Amino acid sequence: MILTPESVQRIKDKLAQYPQRKSAVLPALTVAYRQVGHLNDDVYREISQVIGVPTLEIAEAATFYTMFPKQPVGKYLIQVCHNISCSLMGADSLVAYLEDKLGIKKGDTTPDGLFTLICVECLGSCATAPMMQINHDYYENLTPEKVDAILQQLRSEA
């Protein structure tokens, strides 16, 4: 089993909140992602056993949402929005800056396993572009100085 008993219980609690089992798919995926750090076929199968929805339907939902990584990622998953508002406000420069500071390319993980850098679609914070999400937190109105401070803070917490 990949899911801990605590995660299984959380998923069962979510399931109890909905009149239809399928409604618990996204909450269950979220619980699993927060525990495991990424999703894969084994996780889908275990969720299927808990909520009684076919594994294929769970996998379909998971693959639709880019916020669920499908392979192991670094301790800090940096998701830079590159949709229209963020692009207009310098998302490309932000990505290039992060690539330079981290010594990796978009899609890669630093050799120490600390950071994974990816680009994602709109995160719903267009008014604070350019922005990025790191794990579950938003970082907005980004500048190179802010990025430096954020990376330094995360490295100090690692």
Ligand code: FES
């Ligand atoms: S375009 Fe970046 S948050 Fe919406």
